[in-house]
């Protein structure tokens with residue numbers, strides 16, 4: 001999240017400004033106790049299994065959301081931007097990811113066909129549904145897309161840093177979102193979001209009011225993503241009352 005990871009770009013984009021402005025809630029989502037428990041090796045395996053089942057449901061709902069962003073990118077008609085290629089690569093990884101969830105679930109003895117969505121999962125999937133609507137601006141949808149991926153990337157990369165005690169059997173899960181390739185993919189998403197936000201903010205188009213509206217809507221959407229992510233982690237930990245908290 002610093003200028004260094006963005007060579008040739010002299011100033012921070014809008015997304016960096018948001019992360020700085022809303023730092024505490026951003027840290028709340030990317031350094032959640034569930035993630036810290038994976039990193040220090042104290043994670044409750046039943047919590048991990050609950051996360052696995054719920055995240056499988058989330059990822060299935062995430063696919064049509066990403067497809068809706070692809071449609072918005074296509075409709076913009078700017079072939080030279082390369083946006084469609086980035087989004088399409090995301091859909092490709094989601095294909096692998098769904099296969100991974102099934103394999104991982106069988107490894108842990110989780111029967112995915114028996115997993116019912118809990119309230120935070122339902123709410124988060126409902127939010128994705130809202131964002132899929134055609135009237136939602138590409139800028140707003142891209143900001144959400146970037147934020148959703150960035151939270152996982154930053155969270156799981158933290159579990160793989162030097163000095164972390166992540167249990168060996170959880171390292172593959174952390175690698176999925178914490179690897180450098182996924183980090184570069186998140187940077188590409190961030191660059192698209194920043195470019196769109198920059199365009200909207202500069203009001204180079206005659207619809208200045210509409211554009212400014214997109215920028216503020218995108219910021220609110222970013223914050224909502226962080227809240228849904230925190231609720232999702234809380235549910236995984238069992239700190240939402242669905243199961244007994246850890247002693």
Ligand SMILES: Cc1ncc(CNC=O)c(N)n1
Nearest residue numbers: 055058059062148149152232
């Ligand atoms: C709740 C949540 N947020 C973000 C991601 C990462 N995106 C796709 O895998 C995820 N799997 N689950």
